[in-house]
Every structure is written in C-alpha cells, then in structure tokens.
Amino acid sequence: xxxxxxxxxxxxxxxxxxxxxxxxxxxxxxxxxxxxxxxxxxxxxxxxxxxxxxxxxxxxxxxxxxxxxxxxxxxxxxxxxxxxxxxxxxxxxxxxxxxxxxxxxxxxxxxxxxxxxxxxxxxxxxxxxxxxxxxxxxxxxxxxxxxxxxxxxxxxxxxxxxxxxxxxxxxxxxxxxxxxxxxxxxxxxxxxxxxxxxxxxxxxxxxxxxxxxxxxxxxxxxxxxxxxxxxxxxxxxxxxxxxxxxxxxxxxxxxxxxxxxxxxxxxxxxxxxxxxxxxxxxxxxxxxxxxxxxxxxxxxxxxxxxx
Numbered sequence: 001x002x003x004x005x006x007x008x009x010x011x012x013x014x015x016x017x018x019x020x021x022x023x024x025x026x027x028x029x030x031x032x033x034x035x036x037x038x039x040x041x042x043x044x045x046x047x048x049x050x051x052x053x054x055x056x057x058x059x060x061x062x063x064x065x066x067x068x069x070x071x072x073x074x075x076x077x078x079x080x081x082x083x084x085x086x087x088x089x090x091x092x093x094x095x096x097x098x099x100x101x102x103x104x105x106x107x108x109x110x111x112x113x114x115x116x117x118x119x120x121x122x123x124x125x126x127x128x129x130x131x132x133x134x135x136x137x138x139x140x141x142x143x144x145x146x147x148x149x150x151x152x153x154x155x156x157x158x159x160x161x162x163x164x165x166x167x168x169x170x171x172x173x174x175x176x177x178x179x180x181x182x183x184x185x186x187x188x189x190x191x192x193x194x195x196x197x198x199x200x201x202x203x204x205x206x207x208x209x210x211x212x213x214x215x216x217x218x219x220x221x222x223x224x225x226x227x228x229x230x231x232x233x234x235x236x237x238x239x240x241x242x243x244x245x246x247x248x249x250x251x252x253x254x255x256x257x258x259x260x261x262x263x264x265x266x267x268x269x270x271x272x273x274x275x276x277x278x279x280x281x282x283x284x285x286x287x288x289x290x291x292x293x294x295x296x297x298x299x300x301x302x303x304x305x306x307x
Contacts, residue, residue: 007059083139165211
C-alpha cells in the first residue's frame with residue numbers, strides 16, 4: 001500500500017518507520033516544513049497532489065505534566081487542528097482507510113482502572129492535561145462519525161497507554177515521566193549528587209509501554225485493518241508505581257543515590273491502566289520488558305546527548 005504517515009519525525013513515527021514491515025509498503029512521511037498539518041488549506045492540497053491508500057495519523061504536540069500545564073492553549077489548538085485537518089482532508093479525498101493514534105489521557109480522571117474503551121466521555125477529565133485530552137477525544141469522535149455516516153470509510157482509533165522509547169524527548173521542559181527520569185538520574189550520576197527529587201509521594205501508578213511495541217501494534221493494525229476494532233486500547237494491562245520506575249531506571253543508569261519526595265508538586269491521576277481485553281481478543285500483546293526497554297532508551301539517550 002501507499003501510506004501517509006503523519007508525525008514521522010516524532011518518537012512514535014520513527015519507531016513505525018524502523019519496523020521491518022515498512023519494506024513491503026510505500027510510506028510517505030512529510031516533515032512539518034513540507035506539510036504544516038495545522039494549515040487546513042495545505043493539508044487539502046497535499047491530499048489532492050498525492051494519492052494514498054491509507055492514512056496513519058500519529059502526529060501531535062505531546063509533553064508531560066509541566067508542558068501541558070504551562071501551555072494548555074497550544075496543546076488544545078494544535079492537536080485539534082492537526083486531527084480535524086488530516087481526518088477531514090482524508091475523507092474529502094475519498095481515502096477509505098485511516099488509523100488514528102490517540103491517547104489514554106482521554107479517559108476520565110476518576111474512572112476505575114483498568115480503563116475500558118467505552119469509558120471515554122463518562123466523567124471529568126484530568127485537569128493537568130485537559131486541553132490535550134479534549135483534542136484527542138474530538139478527533140476520535142470525528143473518525144467514528146465519518147464511519148457512522150458512511151460505513152465505506154473505515155476510520156479507526158488506537159488508544160495507547162503512556163509510551164517511552166528510542167527517539168523520546170529527554171529535555172525536561174518537554175519530556176514525559178520516563179525520559180525525564182532517565183535524564184535526571186544520568187545528570188545526578190555525572191554530578192555525583194546523593195539525592196534526586198520525585199514529585200509527590202511516588203505512589204501514583206503508571207503504565208508505560210516501549211515505543212517499539214506500539215510500532216508493532218500499528219503495523220499489525222495496518223496489515224489486519226479489516227478485523228481491527230473501531231476503537232482499541234494498546235498497552236500492558238499492568239502498571240508500576242512512580243517509585244518503582246525510578247528504582248528500575250536507577251539500576252539501568254547506574255545511579256546509586258537516594259530519593260526525596262516533593263509533596264508540593266502535582267502528580268496527575270493516581271492510577272491510569274488501560275484494559276487490554278479487546279487487544280488480547282484481537283490477538284496482540286506487548287513483548288518488551290521494562291528493563292529491556294529502559295536499557296534501549298538509555299542507550300539512545302546517550303547517543304543523543306554525546307558530544
């Protein structure tokens with residue numbers, strides 16, 4: 001197939017492009033300089049010039065709690081514009097197959113884990129990333145509405161849990177929890193610091209899946225698209241506490257100091273684990289252990305930060 005991949009320079013997109021299945025298809029992955037996804041006219045023009053069989057929409061403005069709290073307008077508007085422009089232009093161009101990448105941030109803050117796909121919009125969102133979540137919800141609903149109006153358009157959504165891995169953003173200004181931990185522990189080791197701070201008490205629980213596993217799930221979805229459910233969680237189905245992530249990462253990085261808890265800092269949702277029953281029934285599961293994933297991610301971090 002000829003596939004448009006949005007977000008090809010991001011962590012998810014780069015892992016998707018590294019997967020062996022890419023060799024069997026022609027994947028077009030324009031950069032943001034080549035195609036501004038927030039510009040509706042440019043997106044519609046691109047689809048008019050390039051004929052593709054499928055769209056994989058993996059682009060988005062992403063970041064951790066600090067970034068989402070600091071820039072809620074950008075997280076809402078940019079993700080909303082990208083989603084509606086890509087999905088709307090694909091529909092207008094008559095493209096019948098679209099795979100939309102969403103986020104488990106869409107789930108209500110007080111929903112009981114594990115989070116089932118039917119819980120979206122069943123409660124109040126987590127305030128620290130509400131703008132991002134709203135944009136993702138609207139894009140997913142747009143895909144569902146298009147398919148409902150005309151079943152010939154199969155526009156489907158994967159909802160990944162939190163992702164980390166190769167090509168992650170390690171700058172603390174923009175990073176999610178796992179890359180931020182790797183950077184913090186590495187810098188502490190280099191500086192010989194005896195303690196590292198953890199936001200909150202460290203008991204909040206998180207589910208982080210290696211990006212290579214998500215890429216494998218995406219390719220399975222592309223190649224088995226007809227059998228793919230319209231909305232499906234992709235994750236581990238299990239979680240660890242923030243303290244446990246720090247402990248495993250410390251062993252990988254080689255940091256041997258202590259940890260201090262800053263109880264004045266926000267921690268987000270107390271627990272957020274996705275229900276993977278649908279994925280299991282479809283025949284997919286994650287394969288990378290946390291130790292292996294963190295080791296591969298740390299090696300990539302060292303490559304990115306080496307002089």
